[in-house]
Amino acid sequence: MNTKEKPKSKISASRKLSLKILLLTKACEDLEQEKQERDDEKVQYLGEKLPPLQMSGLSHDDLMNLCKELHGKIDTVDEERYDCEHKVTKHNKDIHELKLKIQDLGGKFKKPALRKVRVSADEMMRALLGSKHKGSMDLRSNLKSVKKEDVKQDKDLTGEVGDWRKNVEALSGMEGRKKMFDA
Structure with missing residues (x-):
């Protein structure tokens, strides 16, 4: 036999029903009364804030x-x-x-401790972009390479330039362009 049985109610079912009906009717009456009071307050407030308009006889x-x-x-x-x-x-x-x-x-949710993970740039891009990722992320290969000869040539050109007016006059016209191509 179950040790924790529900104790029987001392009030009969018909008495419970009649009490519920009484409570519900009282609650309905209270709601109606509150609604009526709110409507009265609204009318009173509007009467204070908005006096009746008298437009007859106005120019x-x-x-x-x-x-x-x-x-x-x-x-x-x-x-x-x-x-x-x-x-x-x-x-x-x-x-x-x-x-x-x-x-x-x-809540009983605990945030897990995050671990440090070393990921290369290529792996990260593959993880983020998936199959769209093409090529490698070797940044050094994408850098512009500068040859030492070009640097020397640039220094020679800048060394020749003294007075810019002489340079422009010498290179003006077709003869000047011919000199540029010959050099």
């Missing part, structure tokens, strides 16, 4: 001023509404972030 200029005044009030209300919406979205975002932090703290 065209007075109506224009009234419209401008109403537009100003609408703008201020829209600004307040926007500010409130922005605050609410910011608070909701903060609440969501805090809930995530609580979940992270409450």
